[in-house]
Amino acid sequence: QQQVKQSPQSLIVQKGGISIINCAYENTAFDYFPWYQQFPGKGPALLIAIRPDVSEKKEGRFTISFNKSAKQFSLHIMDSQPGDSATYFCAASMRETSGSRLTFGEGTQLTVNP
């Protein structure tokens, strides 16, 4: 019940295209859903995050869509660029009991071809 399932495992997109990564969770106690971006040799960095009281959040080319009833959320990268090539992780946490404990998805390796 603590798992977060992420798909696809890898994704190849052409420059200018839309990249879509999906995540699903079981634990309805999760109340914070961040996405992290990780480049080779670096630690993950927070990209964008959403709470379940909103259905969508947009920051520049990055948008999170959240479906509370389906217990799913997704990351959309518009106008994908080669510099977006990285591994993306969705995550979830429970503010009340977990402090900074994040449950991560398995990761999606995104490649944006020029």
Added chain:
Amino acid sequence: KAGVTQTPRYLIKTRGQQVTLSCSPISGHRSVSWYQQTPGQGLQFLFEYFSETQRNKGNFPGRFSGRQFSNSRSEMNVSTLELGDSALYLCASSLAGGTTGELFFGEGSRLTVL
């Protein structure tokens, strides 16, 4: 503002040995979390420290331990190393002001156990 600093960046140990990894959080951050990253298991939560107290612990054996000092710097120790402990160990810091998920990761300590 300096980021999260982890030392050493790379180390090689043999089975049965122990290892200590160090993490200096961002100035002013009082929470330090540790994660293990492997290709097979992804990112897994080890433990979190806040104000020198362990606030949360993941599902790892007792060979994995940690501590936090009064200046918020943290160390983690792994005793009786096993081959399966080979991983990237990531430290993350946060203000711990109540907003979960906003973690700032270091670049990690890559441990290889032979």
